[in-house]
Amino acid sequence: MVSIRLKSGNWIYGRLASYDPSPIEDENRPRTLVEPLRFRSATAVEADILPNAQTAVIRASEIDYLAVQYVNQDGAELTASMDTLENDS
Secondary structure, X not given: OEEEEEOOOOEEEEXXXXXOOOOOOOOOOEEEEEEEEEEEOOXXXXXXXXXXXXXEEEEHHHEEEEEEOOEOOOOXXXXXXXXXXXXXX
């Protein structure tokens, strides 16, 4: 799972579906997130589930902060949750 704080201050959280592993920096390199997707605006206290969204594509140039959360195959979290990451920022 990936938690991304955008330069706008908004947060998006979801399962990482794809990314460009190239070592060459490119501001247009996308990260693709898939369900379950959650979104929190810069002014909101809690994240909302995006029930009608299946995929989100985020360009590298829009990312301010990115955190990876590893999960077991059964979905059990192995690291901090999105709420913990938000409180640490």
